[in-house]
Amino acid sequence: MRNPLAFIAERWTPTQRTVQQAALISLVMTCVIVVTGGAxxxxxxGLGCPTWPKCTDESLTATSEMGFHGVIEFGNRMLTYVLCAAVGWAIITMRSQKPWRRSLTRYGWAQFWLVMGNAVLGGIVVLVGLNPYTVAAHFLLSTALIAVATATWQRTREGDDKPRPLVGKAVAQLVWALTGVTVLLIAVGTVVTGAGPHAGDSSDVPRMNVGAVGLDWEGVTKLHAVLAWIVVTLTFALWFVLKAVDAPRGPLNRTRDLFLILLAQGLIGYVQYFSDLPEVLVGAHMLGSCLVWIGVVRVLLSLRERPHATVDVPRPVSSDQLTSA
Structure with a gap:
């Protein structure tokens, strides 16, 4: 039996713009499903559909008796199929591109398997009654998916030559430190959520605790804020260093974008904290978390360039050369 992707690739060649758009759509859909999961x-x-993979023991879909909560939960489940379609379309375009870039296709398949893994983990979240630790793992796996989707989008806009660094080793180390602190910031953010008041269901869902003692939500929130300020400080320091060493526009622009996103995210974070966590602002903060992570990954990827491979084309033979021969 022939590979369906190879069959399509033999008969269709997408434009470079189509491949880039497909990668961007999969990235956008990843952020959409994170935000709707927050909703x-x-x-x-969260338990609008009390079981998985079916919505109830008797019905695959939400029923009228389940009301608003059933519609919201089942709708989010359906968006997983939309995300799968977006990732599938990206894989098809990447496989059909001429010449075929195997490394790029692998990025697409990495997204697919992360989506499948997160779908299964989402089912486990429901089956264990929204245990906050599984909810945190669900979000962190989505964060990994966003990183791969961002890298895929970047790879569609560059070649396959060996990467060439655009900055020095010290600058690269600063960016890796920024990336590491951002990962810690996001991880602590899941603890803030897991110990906070939004349990995800109308019933009493246990919150994160240490042994029999609940976590100090105020203390964890302050730690989250401290880490956020460290990320902001590192980003500003990076921008200053890049200006001092006269770095290319790519890293400078990506760092500027990240700094602006961080300022907006910080403003939302403080407003939601001092206004008793209104749901709309918490949802906006989740979207901001996605954008911050995308911004950090883009800064990291901007430190090198991958030119398109050059192909040596034989020079045409002139008529004089033919005559002399």
């Missing part, structure tokens, strides 16, 4: 939790619809 499920913030509306108390």
């Amino acid at each position: 499920v939790r913030l509306t108390g619809s």
Whole structure:
């Protein structure tokens, strides 16, 4: 039996723009499903469909008796299929591109398997009654998916030559430190969520605790804020260093974009904290978390360039050369 992707690739060649758009769509859909997943939790619809993979023991879909919460939860589940379609379309375009870039296709398949793994983990979240640790793992796996989707989008806009660094080793180390602190910031953010008041369901869902003692939500929130300020400081320091060493526009622009996103995210974070966590602002903060992570990954990827491979084309033979021969 022939590989369906190879069959399509023989008969269709997408434009470079089509491949880039497909990668961008999969990235956008990844962020959409993260935000809608947050909406499920913030509306108390986390157990709107009380089982998995079916919505109830008797029905695959939400029923009218389940009301608003069933619609929200089942709708989020359906968006997983939309995300799969977006990733599938990206894989098809990458496989059909001429010449075929195997490394790029592998990025697409990495997204697919992360989506499948997160779908299974999402089912486990429901089956264990929204245990906050599984909810945190669900979000962190989505964060990994966003990183791969961002890298895929970047790879569609560059070649396959060996990467060439655009900055020195010291600058690269600063960016890796920024990336590491951002990962820690996001991880602590899941603890803030897991110990906070938005349990995800109308019933009493246990919150994160240490042994029999609940976590100090105020203390964890302050730690989250401290880490956020460290990320902001590192980003500003990076921008200053890049200006001092006269770095190319790519890293400078990506660092500037990240700094602006961080300022907006920080403003939302403080407003939601001092206004008793209104659901709309918490949802906006989740979107901001996605954008911050995308911004950091783009800064990291901007430190090198991958030119398109050059192909040596034989020079045409002139008529004089033919005559002399």
